[in-house]
Amino acid sequence: MKNILEVKNLSYTYQGENSEALHDLSFSVPSGSYVAIVGHNGSGKSTLAKIIAGLCSYKKGKVTLFGEELNKTNLPALRKKMGLVFQNPDNQFVGSSVRDDIAFGLENRQVPSEKMDAIILEYATKVSMEKYLDHAPENLSGGQKQRVAIAGVLAMKPELIIYDEATSMLDPVGKKDILDITFGLREENPDLSVISITHDIEEAMRADYVIVLNKGRLVLEGKPSEVFAHTEDLKEIHLDAPFLMSLIDNLKKEGVDVPSDVDTLEKLEEYLCQ
Amino acid sequence: MPVKFKKVFFTYSPKSPFEYEALKDINLDLESGKFIALVGKTGSGKSTLVQHINSLVHPTSGIVDIDGFINSGVKKERTKDIKGLRKHVGLVFQFPEYQLFEETVERDVAFGPKNVGMKEEEAKEKAHWALEKVGLGKSFFERSPFELSGGEKRKVAIAGILAMEPKILVVDEPTAGLDPAAAKDTMSLFKKINEEGTTVILVTHDMDLVASYCDEVVVMENGRVEAQCSPAQLFGRDLSEYSLQNPHIFDFALRLKKRGIVLDMSSIRTTEDLAKAIAKRCKHG
Ligand SMILES: Nc1ncnc2c1ncn2[C@@H]1O[C@H](COP(=O)(O)OP(=O)(O)OP(=O)(O)O)[C@@H](O)[C@H]1O
Ligand SMILES: Nc1ncnc2c1ncn2[C@@H]1O[C@H](COP(=O)(O)OP(=O)(O)OP(=O)(O)O)[C@@H](O)[C@H]1O
Ligand SMILES: [Mg+2]
Ligand SMILES: [Mg+2]
Numbered sequence: 001m002k003n004i005l006e007v008k009n010l011s012y013t014y015q016g017e018n019s020e021a022l023h024d025l026s027f028s029v030p031s032g033s034y035v036a037i038v039g040h041n042g043s044g045k046s047t048l049a050k051i052i053a054g055l056c057s058y059k060k061g062k063v064t065l066f067g068e069e070l071n072k073t074n075l076p077a078l079r080k081k082m083g084l085v086f087q088n089p090d091n092q093f094v095g096s097s098v099r100d101d102i103a104f105g106l107e108n109r110q111v112p113s114e115k116m117d118a119i120i121l122e123y124a125t126k127v128s129m130e131k132y133l134d135h136a137p138e139n140l141s142g143g144q145k146q147r148v149a150i151a152g153v154l155a156m157k158p159e160l161i162i163y164d165e166a167t168s169m170l171d172p173v174g175k176k177d178i179l180d181i182t183f184g185l186r187e188e189n190p191d192l193s194v195i196s197i198t199h200d201i202e203e204a205m206r207a208d209y210v211i212v213l214n215k216g217r218l219v220l221e222g223k224p225s226e227v228f229a230h231t232e233d234l235k236e237i238h239l240d241a242p243f244l245m246s247l248i249d250n251l252k253k254e255g256v257d258v259p260s261d262v263d264t265l266e267k268l269e270e271y272l273c274q
Numbered sequence: 275m276p277v278k279f280k281k282v283f284f285t286y287s288p289k290s291p292f293e294y295e296a297l298k299d300i301n302l303d304l305e306s307g308k309f310i311a312l313v314g315k316t317g318s319g320k321s322t323l324v325q326h327i328n329s330l331v332h333p334t335s336g337i338v339d340i341d342g343f344i345n346s347g348v349k350k351e352r353t354k355d356i357k358g359l360r361k362h363v364g365l366v367f368q369f370p371e372y373q374l375f376e377e378t379v380e381r382d383v384a385f386g387p388k389n390v391g392m393k394e395e396e397a398k399e400k401a402h403w404a405l406e407k408v409g410l411g412k413s414f415f416e417r418s419p420f421e422l423s424g425g426e427k428r429k430v431a432i433a434g435i436l437a438m439e440p441k442i443l444v445v446d447e448p449t450a451g452l453d454p455a456a457a458k459d460t461m462s463l464f465k466k467i468n469e470e471g472t473t474v475i476l477v478t479h480d481m482d483l484v485a486s487y488c489d490e491v492v493v494m495e496n497g498r499v500e501a502q503c504s505p506a507q508l509f510g511r512d513l514s515e516y517s518l519q520n521p522h523i524f525d526f527a528l529r530l531k532k533r534g535i536v537l538d539m540s541s542i543r544t545t546e547d548l549a550k551a552i553a554k555r556c557k558h559g
Contacts, residue, residue, distance in 0.1 A: 014421070039453070040425075040453040040455065040456075041423055041424075041425025041426055041429070041451075041452060041453045041456055042422075042423040042425065042426055043453075045423075046423060046424060087424040087451065088369060088371060088424065090369065090371065134291075134292075135292060136292075139286065139287075139292070140317075141316055141317045141321060142316075142321065142368045142369065142447065143315075143316030143317065143479075144316055144317055147316070165424065165450075165451055168450040168451050169316075169368065169447055169450050169479070170316060170479065171314075171315040171316050171479045171517060171518070172479060172481070172518070172519040173315065173517045173519070174315070174316050199451070199452065199453055199454065199457075201454070235455075238453045238454065238455035238456065239453065239454055239455070240454035240455070240458075243522040243526075243545065246545050247526065247545050247548065247549060250545055250546050250548075250549030250550075251549045251552060251553060253549070254549050254550055254552075254553035255553060255557075256549075256552065256553050256556055265526065265529070269526075269529050269530065269533065272530065272535070272552060272556065273530070273533040273534070273535065
């Protein structure tokens, strides 16, 4: 399997700051995978997203995207293959209406104008915002803004999607919708890769792979079930275990001896009811 | 004294093509000293409703009585003492960026107290106290609030309101963007402030928080209040009519209930409580 992204020995310091926001980071994202990045506030997640999207230029280390090392010359072309949904949707909007906003991204990718309306409608409908096409993005509720920001990026059909806490203000049903839409797109295009920065452990559980940052360093990586089994280590770096692991932990403390092969809520229910 | 909404209607951009009635006939008593959650799906009107409590927006018709400060659709009836009201009610916005504007974190947080008449030194002390409470140490004081991570910005915005020591604290999705430890610390802090007498009104999509921390929950849908009750009364049944999901602990208890293990959920608020109750049942059959 080829890698869509390779990061090697990447370090980054913001101008005028004396400590590093990222330190000697190395990892790769195989084409077609869904990778979750978790870490405490200020651990460097958004910085990493901005570097990958070419919004911050780095001096130390190497970032290879779609097989090419990121540089000034290839950046515009590489940028067209990826879409970043910002942590704050207000930083994303350029159009004066939802329609214009989605159109702007499409224009940038030279989508012919006769095709544009249909694409805009398709993606607005995917995120249930088709009734708001003429509304100004700034006059939407917080969750509606996030939906529009996501539609704008998905409409461009990127090969790499980077979500920076893109669903932090959605209701649980909305969160699940976006996750399902994303997984659905992956079925259509098996090469679509997703990097999702999130504080939502339950979301991270659905990823193929999890990367954990602590103070700008990569401290843990692996399959979700492996990474989130380190409940005590996670607590120390301000993270939490998913509900299942935390319930099992608490049950064990109360003397209920849950077998180690119980790794879903269904199995736990089965065990407790036997 | 409660915060009282009486027949409140609110329309955005009236008489324009974008006219939208965001609040419809809201009648609501939010009792003093309580920890109240306001929940409901995206666009249901939560942020619009809470912005009425500090008179940031005015009803199109109807009245909000905030401990004697009046916010009304009729201009003449509105309180003239906006400063007094804003000292009384602190609102932390859904997007912290809207709240940050000073050059340094310290000055940003000290702005509120200074604005309501506190002396420079005292305001600074209050700011330091509040920043410490949200977990931002000295190294953050001189930094620009615009050059922080998303979660750090939110912490500054929360500190800015805490520093005012409001009687009513309104927080609009305060844990969005906070890491799990910070979210927990922030909620514990609100709980402590609440126990010391402050009313806390929390807008959230996180039902686990509602179960763990709140006395009362108000459910909104499509601009209306659909329910007002205790968390234990709301949770533990099918909530899809409100597009809500049960907290994890209630969800799991519901699974067990279907299999014949019935737990008394009225005193269960956390995963720890749930584990204890299950263990007790298992031991005693
Ligand atoms: N524009 C900036 N200038 C200087 N320092 C910055 C800037 N943006 C972020 N930082 C600092 O860099 C570090 C990493 O920030 P980053 O935004 O990458 O964190 P994060 O992991 O995304 O956190 P969060 O979960 O709070 O969004 C933090 O210590 C932060 O204060
Ligand atoms: N400035 C505005 N102009 C016009 N309509 C608006 C404005 N702000 C919000 N609305 C509309 O009013 C409705 C209620 O919005 P509000 O922000 O109160 O929702 P909310 O319950 O806080 O949602 P969320 O959970 O997404 O933050 C939404 O349909 C929204 O589109
Ligand atoms: Mg971030
Ligand atoms: Mg809102």
